[in-house]
Amino acid sequence: MKVKLLQGIQGRLITVYGIVMLIPLLLAVYDADPSAKAFAIAALVTIVLGITLFYKGRIEGQGRIGVREGFAAVAGMWIIASLLGALPYYLSGHIPKYLDALFESTSGLTATGATVLANIEILPRSLLLWRSLTQWLGGMGIIVFFIILLPKVGMGATHLFKAEVPGPDNERLSPKIRQTAMILWGIYGGLTSIAIVLLKLAGMSLFDAVNHAFSCMATGGFSTKNGNIGAYDSLPIELIIMFFMILSGVNFTIYINIWRKGSINLIRNTELKVYLGTIGLTTSVIALSLMLQKEYGWSLALREAAFQVVSVITTTGFFIADFNIWPSLSKMILFSLMFIGGCAASTSGGLKMARIILLLKMGAAQIKQAIHPQLVSNVFSGGRTVEPIVLKNVTRFFFLFVLSFVCASIVFAAIGFEPFDAMGAAIATLGNAGPGFGAVGPAVTYASVVPLGKIVMIICMLLGRLELMTFLVLIQPEFWRVKKNW
Amino acid sequence: MNTKLLKAILGKLLVVYGCVICIPALVAIYYKEPTFLSFMGTAVLTMAVGFILMFNNRKIEGRMGLRESYAIVGAGWLLASLFGALPFLTAHIVPTYIDAVFETVSGFTTTGASVLNNLENLPKSILLWRSMTHWLGGMGIIVLFIVLLPRMGMGAVHLFNAEVPGPTAEKIVPRVREGALYLWAIYAGFTLLEILMLNLAGMSLFDSVNHAFATMATGGFSTKTASIAAYDSVAIESIIILFMVIAGVNFTLYIHVWRRGMSAMFKDMEFKVYLFILLISSIIVTASLMLANIEFPIGTAIRQSLFQVVSIMTTTGFATADFDQWPGLAKMVLFFLMFIGGSAGSTAGGIKVARFILLFKIGWAQIKQAFNPNLVVNITFQGKLVDAMILTSVGRFFFIFLLIFACASVLLAGTGLEPFDAMSAVVATLGNIGPGFGVVGPMMNFALVSLFGKVVLIACMLLGRLELFTILVLTHPEFWRRHKAW
Numbered sequence: 013m014k015v016k017l018l019q020g021i022q023g024r025l026i027t028v029y030g031i032v033m034l035i036p037l038l039l040a041v042y043d044a045d046p047s048a049k050a051f052a053i054a055a056l057v058t059i060v061l062g063i064t065l066f067y068k069g070r071i072e073g074q075g076r077i078g079v080r081e082g083f084a085a086v087a088g089m090w091i092i093a094s095l096l097g098a099l100p101y102y103l104s105g106h107i108p109k110y111l112d113a114l115f116e117s118t119s120g121l122t123a124t125g126a127t128v129l130a131n132i133e134i135l136p137r138s139l140l141l142w143r144s145l146t147q148w149l150g151g152m153g154i155i156v157f158f159i160i161l162l163p164k165v166g167m168g169a170t171h172l173f174k175a176e177v178p179g180p181d182n183e184r185l186s187p188k189i190r191q192t193a194m195i196l197w198g199i200y201g202g203l204t205s206i207a208i209v210l211l212k213l214a215g216m217s218l219f220d221a222v223n224h225a226f227s228c229m230a231t232g233g234f235s236t237k238n239g240n241i242g243a244y245d246s247l248p249i250e251l252i253i254m255f256f257m258i259l260s261g262v263n264f265t266i267y268i269n270i271w272r273k274g275s276i277n278l279i280r281n282t283e284l285k286v287y288l289g290t291i292g293l294t295t296s297v298i299a300l301s302l303m304l305q306k307e308y309g310w311s312l313a314l315r316e317a318a319f320q321v322v323s324v325i326t327t328t329g330f331f332i333a334d335f336n337i338w339p340s341l342s343k344m345i346l347f348s349l350m351f352i353g354g355c356a357a358s359t360s361g362g363l364k365m366a367r368i369i370l371l372l373k374m375g376a377a378q379i380k381q382a383i384h385p386q387l388v389s390n391v392f393s394g395g396r397t398v399e400p401i402v403l404k405n406v407t408r409f410f411f412l413f414v415l416s417f418v419c420a421s422i423v424f425a426a427i428g429f430e431p432f433d434a435m436g437a438a439i440a441t442l443g444n445a446g447p448g449f450g451a452v453g454p455a456v457t458y459a460s461v462v463p464l465g466k467i468v469m470i471i472c473m474l475l476g477r478l479e480l481m482t483f484l485v486l487i488q489p490e491f492w493r494v495k496k497n498w
Numbered sequence: 499m500n501t502k503l504l505k506a507i508l509g510k511l512l513v514v515y516g517c518v519i520c521i522p523a524l525v526a527i528y529y530k531e532p533t534f535l536s537f538m539g540t541a542v543l544t545m546a547v548g549f550i551l552m553f554n555n556r557k558i559e560g561r562m563g564l565r566e567s568y569a570i571v572g573a574g575w576l577l578a579s580l581f582g583a584l585p586f587l588t589a590h591i592v593p594t595y596i597d598a599v600f601e602t603v604s605g606f607t608t609t610g611a612s613v614l615n616n617l618e619n620l621p622k623s624i625l626l627w628r629s630m631t632h633w634l635g636g637m638g639i640i641v642l643f644i645v646l647l648p649r650m651g652m653g654a655v656h657l658f659n660a661e662v663p664g665p666t667a668e669k670i671v672p673r674v675r676e677g678a679l680y681l682w683a684i685y686a687g688f689t690l691l692e693i694l695m696l697n698l699a700g701m702s703l704f705d706s707v708n709h710a711f712a713t714m715a716t717g718g719f720s721t722k723t724a725s726i727a728a729y730d731s732v733a734i735e736s737i738i739i740l741f742m743v744i745a746g747v748n749f750t751l752y753i754h755v756w757r758r759g760m761s762a763m764f765k766d767m768e769f770k771v772y773l774f775i776l777l778i779s780s781i782i783v784t785a786s787l788m789l790a791n792i793e794f795p796i797g798t799a800i801r802q803s804l805f806q807v808v809s810i811m812t813t814t815g816f817a818t819a820d821f822d823q824w825p826g827l828a829k830m831v832l833f834f835l836m837f838i839g840g841s842a843g844s845t846a847g848g849i850k851v852a853r854f855i856l857l858f859k860i861g862w863a864q865i866k867q868a869f870n871p872n873l874v875v876n877i878t879f880q881g882k883l884v885d886a887m888i889l890t891s892v893g894r895f896f897f898i899f900l901l902i903f904a905c906a907s908v909l910l911a912g913t914g915l916e917p918f919d920a921m922s923a924v925v926a927t928l929g930n931i932g933p934g935f936g937v938v939g940p941m942m943n944f945a946l947v948s949l950f951g952k953v954v955l956i957a958c959m960l961l962g963r964l965e966l967f968t969i970l971v972l973t974h975p976e977f978w979r980r981h982k983a984w
Contacts, residue, residue, distance in 0.1 A: 301912075344911035344920060348904055371897045378894040379974050382967040383565065400890075407893030408864040411857050414900065418834055425830030426786070431935075432918040434830055449917075 019069025021085045022092070027062030029093055029149075030055050036100070036145065040138035047136050050103035058096045086157055090474055094118040097146050106135055111463055118470045120146030122477035123154070123359060125233025125329030125446030126469070130459045132238050137219060143234045144226035148204070151230025151359040154477060155196050155264050192268065199267045204229045207256045214248040228253055231260045231359040233329025233446040240454065242332040247315065250332060254322050261287065261326035261354030263366075282393065283355050283365045287325075290365075294349060295321045298342045305339040317342075325349045327361040329446020336453040343449065350439045361444030361476050363413060370398065370406045412480050417442055420472050427465045437465075441472035500560045504569055507562075509551025511574050511639075515581065516545030522585070522630065526623035533621045536589040544581045568971050571661050575960060578639055579603045582631060591624055596952050600944065603956050605631025606639070607963035608845060610718025610815035610932030611955070613945045617723045622704060628719045629711040635963070636715025636745075636845040637685045638662060644678045661964065662843065684752050685845075689714045692741045699733040713741045716845045718815025718932040725817040725940065732801065735818055739808050746772065746812035746840035748852075767880055768841050772851045779835055780807045783828045790825035803828070811835045813847040815932025822939035829935060836925045837899075847930030847962050849899055856884065856892045898966055903928055906958050913951040923947070927958040 033055035040048035097117035101107040107116060112128045119126045120143055129135070135143075204225050211221035220236050227234040237243035241253055263283060295318045302313035316333045323330045324346050335346055353362015370393065377389040391398045417438050424434035433450030440448035447454040452461065461469070523537035562570075582605070583598035585591075592598045597613045604611045605628050617625065634642065638661045658674050689710050696706035705721050712719045722728035726738060747769060754762040763769055783803035787794050802819045809816045810832050821832060839848010856879060863875035877884045903924055910920035919936030923944070926934035933940040938947065947955065961969050971977050 340911040340914065340916050340920065341908065344908050344917050347917060348908060351904075371894075372901075374890075374894050375898045375901065376974075378891060378898070379967060379970050380976055381891070382971050383568075383974060383976050385564070404860075404890070404893075405864065407890070407897065408861055410897055411893065412861050412864070414896075415861070422827070422830050422834070425826040428826060430826050430918075431830050431833060432916075432921075434826065 018084055018088070019065045021069075022088055023062050023064070023066025023069060025062070025085075025089055026065060026092060026096070027059055029096065030058030030060075030062055032145065032149065033058060033100070033142075036138040036142045039141055040136065043137055045136040045138055047100065047104035047106070047138050050100050050105075051138060051142075053103055054096065054099035057099065061096070087478060089153070090121060090478060093149075094121055094470075094474070097121060097142075100139060100142050104136075104139060106139055111466055112459075115458070115466050115470055116143070117146060118473050120144075120232065120234065121150035121153075122444050122473040123147050123150045123227075123230040123232035123327075123361070124441060124444040124473045124477075125227070126441060126448075126452070126458050126473075127234065128457065128459050128461075128466075130457060132236065140223060140236050141219075144223040144232075144236075147230040147232030147234055148226035149230075150477070151232065151260070152197060152200055154359060155200060155357070156193055157478075195268055195271055196264060199264070199271065200229060203256065203259060207252070210252045211249065214252055215246060216244070216249065224253065225256070228256045228328065228330070229260050229359065231257065231326045231328040231354065231361075231444075233323070235330065240332070241319070241330045250315070250319050253330060254319055257322050257326045257328050257330070258288075258291070260328070261322075261358050261360045263355040263357045265357050282369060286369055287355050287365050290349075290352065291321055291325060294325070294345050298338075298345055301339050301341045305341070320346065321349065324445060325352060325360075325362075326354045326358075327443055327445040331447060331454040334453065334455045336449055336455065347436065347439070347449070350443045350445045353443060361442075363410065363443075367406050367409065369393070370403065371410060373398075374403055374407070409480065413442070416472070416475055416480065420468060423468045424465060427462050437461075437469065438472065441469045442476040444473060444476050500562070500566050502555045502557075503560055503562055504566055504573070505551045506555040507570055508573055508577065509548045509553075509555065511570075512544050512548030512551065512577060512581070514548075515578060515639075516541045516543075516548055518630070518634070519544060519582070519585075519627075522623040522627040525626050526621065529622045531621040531623050533585065533589040533623045536585040537623060537627070539588065540581060540584040543584070547581075565971075565977060567659075568968055568977070571964065571968050572972055574639060575606060575964065579606055579960075582606070582627075585624065585627060589621070589624065591620065594949070596949055596956075597945070600952050600956055601628070602631060603959050604927075604932075605629075605717070605719065606635030607930050607959040608632050608636050608715045608717035608813070608847070609927055609930040609959045609962075610712070611927060611934075611938070611959075612719065612932075612943050613952075615723065615943055615945065617721060625708060625721050626704075629708040629717075629721075632715040632717030632719055633689070633711035636717065637682055641678045642682060644675055661968070680753055681749050684749055685714060688741065688744055692737065695737045696734065699737055700731060701729070701734060709738070710741070712816075713738055713814065714745050714845065716742065716745045716812050716814040716840065716847070716930075718809075720816065726805070727818045735801065735805055738816060739805055742808050742812045742814050742816075743773075743776070745814070746808075746844050746846045748841045748843035750843050751841075765880075768852045768855060771855055772841050775835075775838065775851070776808060776811055779811065779831055780804045782831050783807055783824075786825050786827040786831070806832060807835065810931055811838060811846075811848075812840045812844075813929055813931045815926075817933060817940035820939065820941045822935050822941070833922060833925070833935070836922075836929045836931050839929055847928075849896060849929075852879075853892050853895065855879065856889065857896060860889060860893065895966065898970070899928070902958070902961060902966070906954055909954050910947075910951050913948040915947070915951070923951075923955060924958055927955045928962040930959060930962045 033051055037048060037051035037055055040051055094114060094117045097120065098110060098113035101113035101116055102110050107113040107128065115126075115128050118124070125147070132140070207225035207228060208221045211224060212218055216224065223234070223236050235241060235243075241250060266281065266284065295314070298321060299310070299313040299317040302308040302317060303310055308316075319330070319332050320335055327350065335343065351363055352368055353364050354360025356364045356366035370391065373391045373393070377391050380389045381387065391403060417435075420438035420442060421434045424437050425431060429437060429451060433448065433452065436449035437452045440446060440452065452458050458466070458469070519537055519541035523534055523541055526534035526537055579599055579602045583595065583602040586598035586601055587595050592601065592613060600613055603609075610632070614620065641658060641661060644658060658678065692710040692713060693706045696709060697703055701709065708719075708721050711717070720726065726735060729735075748766070751763060751766055751769060780800075780803050783806065784796075784799045787799040787803060788796060805816070805818045806821050813836070821829065837849055838854060839850050840846020842850045842852040856877070859877045859879070863877060866875055867873050877889060903921075906924040906928065907917075907921045910923055911917055915923060916936060919934065919938060922934030922936065923938045926932060926938065938944055944952070944955070
């Protein structure tokens with residue numbers, strides 16, 4: 013492990029992060045807002061830390077970024093960024109306890125959207141902007157991670173994300189990677205801009221439009237309003253947000269392919285079809301459930317069902333209704349959707365559509381195997397046979413995800429949650445969804461959770477965002493050995 | 499599909515089964531109960547149908563292949579349930595045939611979920627029949643069949659594997675029939691021992707027989723409405739705990755102990771993990787009870803939590819307390835224990851400890867391989883290398899189990915059960931435990947579940963007992979193809 017190289021990379025990223033902090037600082041100055049001091053200190057600390065790290069790990073000549081450096085860089089970044097990102101909240105006094113500030117910061121960067129704030133609207137604009145900004149950055153970072161970094165760290169993830177991007181492998185950063193990253197950020201930024209314009213046209217103030225567009229594209233869920241999107245009670249706004257949530261939950265490699273080749277055969281893309289189909293099916297069932305079991309009118313039922321389904325499956329976490337009072341069937345479906353998540357290589361969390369589809373195909377293959385034990389049953393995807401290594405990784409990921417969920421649920425039950433609420437909180441944080449059920453439902457927020465609970469939730473948010481692997485790898489002692497044997 | 503052979507064997511099965519039904523008929527005579535007619539009638543009907551099937555398919559040709567075995571096991575269990583339900587219906591013990599089938603399937607699959615109330619006022623023959631279905635289903639009606647009727651040829655191996663649970667097929671003796679005989683001998687031996695001990699501890703002979711049947715089969719039907727809580731006897735509870743633990747152990751391990759002594763037990767990894775989980779869970783649940791209520795006497799806490807943990811993990815389902823009233827942590831632990839289940843090759847249900855051990859080993863290997871994709875990790879179990887096919891099947895089994903759980907939970911939620919109650923009802927049947935939480939809790943019963951819900955749960959019980967695939971293969975079109983291509 014080349015620690016110096018690691019420090020070099022992280023140093024640069026942290027410095028950039030500190031510079032980004034200057035944006036809300038400027039807003040605070042413009043608003044003559046006392047929290048400007050907090051941002052100034054936070055930015056200063058961050059930039060100084062970044063530059064220090066950079067100099068300590070200055071790269072001599074061409075650096076080689078290996079698998080381990082990549083992993084550590086990414087995992088480390090998210091932790092450090094969360095710790096530093098908590099400073100503005102804490103120093104300004106708006107979130108008095110550092111743990112709570114860390115929770116909010118992590119919830120931002122991991123695009124979870126769970127909040128400890130009981131009253132969001134009393135926050136100064138600079139802090140509100142910082143909240144949404146952390147989500148937007150987190151979303152951008154994760155896209156790059158998925159498409160550029162992850163495929164090359166092995167585990168057969170290449171096929172999973174269908175990316176044909178050469179990545180850091182023991183070569184230096186090639187220009188092609190930079191180009192791909194630029195395209196991604198271009199698409200991400202472009203869609204965000206369109207969202208801002210549309211939301212402004214639909215009636216939101218410019219400030220609100222920017223904030224909501226940021227958290228929407230990152231599938232985060234932070235809002236500037238206490239009542240979240242429900243506070244606007246505007247169908248156009250809801251439709252625009254729904255549209256962009258769906259877009260954010262799509263596999264971003266599709267967007268890259270559209271950019272490169274001009275068009276793409278979307279009809280053959282199974283993941284997209286299943287994604288949209290699931291949205292359609294679950295919306296219909298929940299709408300029916302609301303109409304028949306809670307006597308909603310059909311238009312209200314459809315409106316709320318569609319919005320909540322899209323918000324939950326993309327793990328955004330915006331809400332226009334307190335789904336805690338919905339019938340059991342609807343709650344059960346939403347609960348399950350939190351596990352499924354959006355498409356792979358999107359800003360969504362959860363297990364991801366691509367994995368679910370592969371698991372289902374494997375299940376079918378297994379049944380076939382039971383009938384003909386001598387036959388080797390292959391799993392097909394996109395017209396090609398899927399390599400066994402990919403299949404193995406998907407099943408193992410599934411197991412580890414469920415295991416993390418079980419452990420988290422037990423901890424939450426231990427701190428006093430009823431079983432279903434405990435499980436809801438576990439999947440809401442692990443799947444980066446946002447609001448859960450019961451005591452951490454949309455109407456209540458995470459304010460009253462005890463410190464131990466918040467710590468475990470922070471861990472879950474990070475584990476979920478970074479697809480478990482990154483952290484679980486870090487706990488292996490072999491990972492830190494200085495010399496590589498291979 | 500050799501339907502003639504199928505029908506011939508099923509016919510024979512029904513004839514034997516009809517004779518067995520005469521036992522409760524005789525008991526009805528002894529106790530001078532009107533149910534005599536129900537049982538006699540059912541016995542005669544079953545034997546008649548059996549004889550007709552045998553007669554029409556006298557000249558059997560062809561061999562019994564894999565598909566025929568699945569069909570026999572599936573159809574055998576289905577027919578046994580459908581015919582065995584008749585006494586409940588004709589004696590007016592239950593209102594509908596579905597209820598009768600529910601009770602019977604719950605018996606054979608050793609689930610122990612009941613739609614009956616006020617058990618003390620039911621005819622003794624009915625109570626005995628309930629326990630008998632447990633005892634027969636526990637070790638397996640097909641396995642019993644293999645013992646009683648020779649000349650099965652190669653088909654016996656397929657039948658055995660189709661019914662006996664576990665991820666790996668262990669061959670302890672060269673001939674399947676001999677192996678089946680050993681299993682039944684051990685099973686019967688322990689049952690006799692338990693009857694003796696319970697009787698000595700103060701239970702009436704009738705109750706001892708019924709409870710011993712239900713314990714060794716890890717079923718859970720009791721002759722008392724309040725289950726074992728009704729006796730309020732530490733002696734009885736201890737005996738039952740002992741035999742529940744015994745029943746949850748891999749029965750082939752007992753054969754090893756017979757041959758090589760007790761050391762075989764201490765070397766068996768699954769056995770050690772099994773006991774470890776029981777111990778840890780009991781400690782956590784006891785702690786949970788103590789922490790929630792300082793005045794809770796520690797002796798009672800240990801007594802109740804140990805019983806419940808053992809009862810649920812071995813998927814028996816006896817109750818000595820209304821654990822639905824326990825604190826959140828205790829309930830959460832019990833809920834997750836329902837998924838784990840007992841050891842492979844025992845009468846317990848669930849996913850089985852052996853599978854979890856393999857899943858953990860696979861998961862750990864995954865982490866190791868994450869940063870060195872070329873590393874080859876071999877997974878060993880009990881000192882032997884595990885075949886890759888088994889590893890893949892374990893992962894997929896885990897997924898399919900949870901998939902069925904999720905779908906069934908949504909369906910049950912649709913019938914009106916609250917999310918946690920729905921999930922507990924599903925896992926309690928899929929894992930063949932018995933009582934769930936909430937409206938299907940230990941001091942309640944399943945009578946209030948809707949008809950549709952009961953049908954779903956019946957399917958879950960069968961799927962669980964027959965380890966999913968035996969039933970699922972019937973859904974694959976490949977299964978029904980006319981002729982084999984090889």
